[in-house]
Amino acid sequence: MLKRWCLTGAAMVALSACGGGDGNGMNGSVGATNAFEAAAPAQTIADGLKASDETRFREAVEAAGMTPTLAGPGEYTVLIPSNTAFDGMPAGALDGLMKPSAREQLTGLISYHVLPGTILRADLGRAIDNGKGKAVLATMNGATLTATRDGDAIVLADSAGSKARIGPADARFKNGVVHRIDAVLMPS
Amino acid sequence: MRTIMTLASVAALALAAPALADKGGKGGGGHGGGKAAKVERTNGGGQAARAERRGGGSQLRKADRGNPGARKAERRGGGQVRKAERGGGKFGKVDRPVREAKAERGGSQFEQRGRKVRVAREDRRSLKVQRVSRDRDWNRLDRNRDIRDRSERVRVVRDERSRPQLRYAASERYAGGGCPPGLAAKNNSCLPPGQAKKLVGTRLPDRYWDERPPAYYRTWYPDTDRYFYRAGDGYLYRVNRENRLVSGFMPLYEWDDDYVDYYYVGERYPIDTYSYYNVPAAYQPYYADSDDYYYRYGNGAIYQVDRGNGLVEAIVALLAGDLAVGSPLPAGYDAYNVPLAYRDRYYDTPDAWYRYNDGYIYQVDPQTRLIQAVIEALV
Numbered sequence: 001m002l003k004r005w006c007l008t009g010a011a012m013v014a015l016s017a018c019g020g021g022d023g024n025g026m027n028g029s030v031g032a033t034n035a036f037e038a039a040a041p042a043q044t045i046a047d048g049l050k051a052s053d054e055t056r057f058r059e060a061v062e063a064a065g066m067t068p069t070l071a072g073p074g075e076y077t078v079l080i081p082s083n084t085a086f087d088g089m090p091a092g093a094l095d096g097l098m099k100p101s102a103r104e105q106l107t108g109l110i111s112y113h114v115l116p117g118t119i120l121r122a123d124l125g126r127a128i129d130n131g132k133g134k135a136v137l138a139t140m141n142g143a144t145l146t147a148t149r150d151g152d153a154i155v156l157a158d159s160a161g162s163k164a165r166i167g168p169a170d171a172r173f174k175n176g177v178v179h180r181i182d183a184v185l186m187p188s
Numbered sequence: 189m190r191t192i193m194t195l196a197s198v199a200a201l202a203l204a205a206p207a208l209a210d211k212g213g214k215g216g217g218g219h220g221g222g223k224a225a226k227v228e229r230t231n232g233g234g235q236a237a238r239a240e241r242r243g244g245g246s247q248l249r250k251a252d253r254g255n256p257g258a259r260k261a262e263r264r265g266g267g268q269v270r271k272a273e274r275g276g277g278k279f280g281k282v283d284r285p286v287r288e289a290k291a292e293r294g295g296s297q298f299e300q301r302g303r304k305v306r307v308a309r310e311d312r313r314s315l316k317v318q319r320v321s322r323d324r325d326w327n328r329l330d331r332n333r334d335i336r337d338r339s340e341r342v343r344v345v346r347d348e349r350s351r352p353q354l355r356y357a358a359s360e361r362y363a364g365g366g367c368p369p370g371l372a373a374k375n376n377s378c379l380p381p382g383q384a385k386k387l388v389g390t391r392l393p394d395r396y397w398d399e400r401p402p403a404y405y406r407t408w409y410p411d412t413d414r415y416f417y418r419a420g421d422g423y424l425y426r427v428n429r430e431n432r433l434v435s436g437f438m439p440l441y442e443w444d445d446d447y448v449d450y451y452y453v454g455e456r457y458p459i460d461t462y463s464y465y466n467v468p469a470a471y472q473p474y475y476a477d478s479d480d481y482y483y484r485y486g487n488g489a490i491y492q493v494d495r496g497n498g499l500v501e502a503i504v505a506l507l508a509g510d511l512a513v514g515s516p517l518p519a520g521y522d523a524y525n526v527p528l529a530y531r532d533r534y535y536d537t538p539d540a541w542y543r544y545n546d547g548y549i550y551q552v553d554p555q556t557r558l559i560q561a562v563i564e565a566l567v
Contacts, residue, residue, distance in 0.1 A: 065453030065502040068492065072505050073474055075527045075544060075566070103452040107503065111448065116508045117525025117544035127523035138520025140488070140506040142448040147523075172528060 045078055045173045046071035054180075056086035056094065057113075063098050064106045069114075074175030076140070077115040079156070081164070081184045089184055112141035112158070112187040118177045121169035124154050143187040156181065159188040379421035381461050387434045392427050396420035402440065403512030407548060407562060408468035408485075426464060436464025441487050448488040451500045457484055457493045470547035470565050471505055511545040517557045521545075527566060534563070 046067050049058045057080050061067055070078065086094050097106045115137055124147050127135035137145040137156075146157045154166045164183035171178040387393070400406065401419040409417050415426050419440055426436040439462070451457055459482060466485045467475050475483035475490055481501060482493040490505040510518055521543045526534050534542035534549055541552040542563070549564040 063453075065500070068502045068504040069489075069506055073471070073547070073566075076506070077525070100454060103454055104450075107450050107452045108448075111450065111506060114506060115525070116510065116546070118527045119523045119525045123524045131522055135522045136519045137523060138508060138510055138518060140448070140508055142488075144520050176527075 041173055043173055044071045044175050045074070045076065045178060048171065048173055048178060049080070052080075054080050054083055056083045057081055060094070060098065060106060061110055064103060064110045066107070066110050070175070072175065075116075075118050076176040077117060077119040078176060078178045079113040079115070079164070079166075079181050079185070080178055081113070081181050082167070085164070085181065085183045108141055108187055109184075112139050112143060112145075112185055114140040115145075116140060120177060121154060121166060121179065124166075125149070128154070139187075141187045145185065156185060158185040160186055162186060379423065381439075381458075384421070384423050384437050385461060387425065388437060389433055389435075391432055392418060392425060392434050393420070396425060403514060404509045404546075405440070407512060408470070408507075408546070409466075410469055426466075436462075436466065438462045438464070438466050438485070450487055450489050450503065451491055453500050453502060455500050456498050457482075457486060457491055457500050459484065459493055459498045462486075468507065468546070475504055507546045509546065511543060511548075511550045511559055513550070513559050513562055515559050517541070517543065517552045517559055530564065530566065 049061065049067075049070060052058065061070065070076070096102055097109060119137070124135065124137075128147055128149055133148060135147045137147055139145060143159050148155050148157065150165070155163050156166065157163045162183065162185065164181040164185055167180045167182055169179040396418045399419045401409065401417050401424050405417070405419070405424055409424070409426075411417060412429075414429055415435065416429055418425050418427060422440055423437045424440050425434050427433070428435045462484070465477060465483070467483050467490055468485055471490055475492075477483055480495055482495055483504065484491050484493055485507070488507055488509060489503050490507070491500045492502040492504050493499065494501045510520065524536055524542070525544050526542050526549055527544060530549060534551075536542060536554075538554065540560075541554050543550050543552060543559075544566070547566050548562050549566065550559050551561045551563050552558070553560050
């Protein structure tokens with residue numbers, strides 16, 4: 001699951017980061033942030049998506065005409081549902097969203113998986129801890145996500161309460177970072 | 189009322205999708221990419237990016253990004269929040285008549301909006317950019333100019349600290365030569381675009397001189413040696429500094445608390461009405477008009493628009509419009525999100541937090557949670 005994104009990240013440090021875990025990354029730890037800077041790869045999120053196994057999300061992004069967004073300056077944190085996650089949608093739902101007549105809805109769905117800025121898994125963990133168990137995350141869709149912990153895992157809940165667990169995380173690209181999730185999140 | 193979209197309703201949408209096909213001439217469109225825009229950059233000291241438009245009405249455009257340091261603490265909040273015409277929830281909003289019906293609800297809607305915005309401010313910033321109106325709705329607006337609703341209606345505006353306020357729009361503005369009551373009551377831009385467009389090439393009306401744009405617009409469109417910006421009656425006006433004539437205008441895209449109503453691929457961007465290059469300054473080096481495409485901002489994104497047919501070809505950047513100097517940090521920004529390359533310089537301390545939004549890094553006071561300054565432009 002995680003190997004593809006890590007390899008796509010084209011950085012050895014990204015490889016180590018993809019295992020998840022609350023690494024260091026901010027808040028006074030300059031040494032750690034320097035390590036992040038050194039890890040910044042040359043590829044964009046769009047490059048990584050193009051080379052990844054997550055074909056469903058890639059096709060959705062292309063259909064929504066948003067590939068240039070992920071190839072642009074960013075910076076974004078992109079939550080990428082796995083193909084399996086899309087398989088978990090109701091029968092016909094994704095096919096319906098991929099039709100030209102549903103582009104407005106598809107755009108809303110994709111943008112719900114794009115967050116402003118670069119948020120590492122460790123940043124999420126810290127925000128959850130500082131927020132007494134939860135952190136609210138703005139998305140480019142306008143609706144929010146709520147992040148909580150479930151044991152060692154970080155779980156994201158959409159406004160309907162549906163949850164997605166962050167899997168391989170912190171694949172770093174020139175214009176942001178990518179986390180994989182195991183369910184498709186739905187905006188209100 | 190917000191409609192919660194469940195997975196089941198997605199399925200329902202999927203089943204209904206064919207019936208919606210090609211509505212309003214949409215649906216064609218292509219995918220992203222397209223011919224790359226030709227961009228000419230200048231470097232040094234955060235200097236201007238110069239983009240040369242080609243084709244019809246080509247003109248030289250200079251984006252003065254200025255010295256990033258000089259931006260510090262200069263942009264105060266303020267501006268107005270205007271109503272967008274919305275349908276139901278994002279996924280439920282597939283029926284245009286429903287959208288229009290909601291726009292007609294009148295007084296109770298204002299109460300609802302005020303409540304919604306207040307709740308949103310308590311919960312998170314959550315005022316979101318919404319389209320004021322699509323071009324196809326302008327005709328309806330023009331028809332509605334004859335509507336005379338003399339009752340005072342309230343409109344949500346943001347004060348200098350971006351706190352929501354309620355203001356009696358109709359009586360206040362119309363008396364001063366602003367909004368016709370019928371339009372103000374509907375919380376739409378109170379000047380029809382056809383009327384606003386007539387201001388292009390004329391001297392900016394006196395009533396707009398003191399109307400500085402909302403804070404995030406000021407960040408996106410900083411005054412330059414060539415232009416300055418003013419807001420009025422639902423629009424942002426670009427004014428030529430030399431002759432004080434209006435040289436372009438665009439809607440002040442609306443904010444709401446649930447979702448961003450993007451233009452989507454295959455939809456028509458109102459390029460005929462809003463013809464000037466309006467890409468926010470920080471992004472101009474990346475998105476200059478080309479022989480094949482216009483690049484335009486609208487409703488939370490920058491779009492690649494086909495010169496030939498005016499349809500959105502791709503969405504090239506998403507803008508949140510969430511942070512502005514003088515405003516409280518929204519709850520949606522609890523997590524540190526500064527780009528990796530800048531984390532060695534801007535990391536949270538007990539005295540200052542840093543957050544990224546739309547190409548800029550902002551400094552936040554941890555005690556008050558007020559955004560204190562724009563400290564760096566990244567794009």
